[in-house]
Ligand SMILES: NC(=O)N[C@@H](CC(=O)O)C(=O)O
Ligand SMILES: [Zn+2]
């Protein structure tokens with residue numbers, strides 16, 4: 001019998017489920033194998049009020065059908081949100097997501113400055129209400145330096161709002177890993193693809209549009225720093241796939257959309273990666289335990305049984321090309337037990 005491995009209540013703390021047809025086409029790729037996920041609000045237009053959060057959540061619930069899966073909703077951060085507004089929406093959301101204006105897919109309405117005094121009313125209210133702040137941390141500098149340049153902004157905010165939980169989303173650099181150690185209220189999500197690839201895999205040979213994402217994959221020493229904290233399930237890091245589906249035509253295009261679609265293969269490939277590094281005992285914390293503790297969430301109970309038998313990744317899922325399309329991965333999903 002092939003070797004088996006059970007994963008309990010996996011969580012994806014950074015996920016794009018989109019809307020409309022795309023939502024219907026891809027939601028189950030996450031909802032089948034994950035117990036819950038932090039749902040990104042960068043729809044067009046972004047999710048910015050209580051009615052929209054509630055309506056978006058119900059469209060997600062419809063799209064996942066019978067699957068047992070908790071969508072942890074977020075709002076698109078605006079510096080205009082006041083305490084009364086945040087109090088009114090508190091029970092519907094798990095976090096707010098801040099995007100610097102124009103830095104990534106559908107972020108045009110994001111924040112254009114990081115002046116602490118301008119942000120103080122909103123961030124103080126969030127801090128008091130215990131609402132975590134997730135940030136896509138990139139400046140508009142040179143593409144390889146954007147995240148490292150943003151670290152001083154992370155640190156400024158972490159110092160000014162010491163009780164605010166700040167999650168550095170999809171970190172890709174050694175500098176971000178180092179910042180984790182300096183501020184008790186800084187946390188991070190790490191994607192699967194940034195643990196596996198560097199810029200070489202994206203653009204070192206023929207251009208690989210399906211590996212193009214924001215932040216762009218960085219250097220080998222950055223990947224090494226990420227791997228070190230992920231493989232030991234450092235208590236301040238969580239898995240967040242940043243699975244970000246775009247239609248095949250939008251990726252295989254002149255002007256390729258940023259985002260890697262990993263939802264259908266994330267668990268299997270994480271298992272393969274942790275096994276390769278003899279770290280399977282740390283996988284439960286990386287993929288579930290740390291997130292439960294950091295966010296204080298209790299997801300629906302689910303057991304995903306993986307089997308070590310090769311699986312050829314489909315070329316597309318309803319018109320979206322996944323990472324490793326057409327390639328063989330070591331693990332396949334044997335069964336999912338709910339409850
Ligand atoms: N990561 C990406 O490259 N793209 C994401 C947005 C984001 O998370 O920055 C998307 O929504 O497509
Ligand atoms: Zn982002």
Ligand SMILES: [Zn+2]
Pocket residue numbers: 014015016040242244
């Ligand atoms: Zn994202």
